Amino acid sequence: MDRSWLVAIIGPPAIGKMTVGQALRDRTGFALYHNHLVIDLLTPFFEFGSEPFERLAIDYRRQFFEEAAGAGLGVIATWGWRFDVAEDQHSVEHLIEPFVDAGGRVSFVELAAPLELRLQRNRTENRRAHKRTDWATDELLTTSHETYEHNTTSSHPFPWPDQHLKINNSDVSAADAAVLIQDHFDLPGSEV
Numbered sequence: 001m002d003r004s005w006l007v008a009i010i011g012p013p014a015i016g017k018m019t020v021g022q023a024l025r026d027r028t029g030f031a032l033y034h035n036h037l038v039i040d041l042l043t044p045f046f047e048f049g050s051e052p053f054e055r056l057a058i059d060y061r062r063q064f065f066e067e068a069a070g071a072g073l074g075v076i077a078t079w080g081w082r083f084d085v086a087e088d089q090h091s092v093e094h095l096i097e098p099f100v101d102a103g104g105r106v107s108f109v110e111l112a113a114p115l116e117l118r119l120q121r122n123r124t125e126n127r128r129a130h131k132r133t134d135w136a137t138d139e140l141l142t143t144s145h146e147t148y149e150h151n152t153t154s155s156h157p158f159p160w161p162d163q164h165l166k167i168n169n170s171d172v173s174a175a176d177a178a179v180l181i182q183d184h185f186d187l188p189g190s191e192v
Helices: 017-028 036-042 051-070 086-101 115-121 125-130 138-147 174-185
Strands: 005-010 031-033 074-079 105-112 164-168
Touching (some): 005 051, 017 174, 031 051, 051 074, 051 086
Parallel strands (some): 005 074
C-alpha cells in the first residue's frame, strides 16, 4: 500500500463494530483501533459522555490518526456517530483530516441492526473479552437508542455518499461483512 487508508466502522453501541473490524483486520492486515481502547482508558477517571471524557477521547483519537496517517498506515477504526447531533459530524471531520491531508483514503462502513439484537450482542463473549463493559448497561443502550439517531436516515443522510457502505448486519456474519467491505472499497488483501 502506497498511502494511508482509514476504514471507519460506525454504528450504534453493541452493533458489532469491533467484531467486524477484527474480521476485516484478518483479511486486510490493517491495524484495528477499536473505540474501546480509548473508552476503557478514560472511564476509570471520567464518566462516559462527560465533557472531560469527550474532549480527551477526541484528542487521543486525533493524535493517533495524525501519527498513523503520517506513517502511511492502513487503519480500521470504530466509533459511534449521532447523525442528529451536528457536532458529531464536525468531530468526524476533525478526526479524518490527517488522512485527507496526507493524501490517504477514508472509507466509512455503517452497521445497522435492531436494538433487541444489539442488547444480545452486548453480552457476547468476544465483546466482554476485549472491552470493559460494566458501564454499557441495557438501560444505557436503550436510552441512547431512544435519544439519538446512530444510523443514517432520509432526514440525516451520509455526508460523503461515495465513501460510504451501509450494511444491515442482523443476519450477516462478521466474516461475510468483512468480505463485503473489502470488495466494495477494493481493500488490499492481507500479506500476513
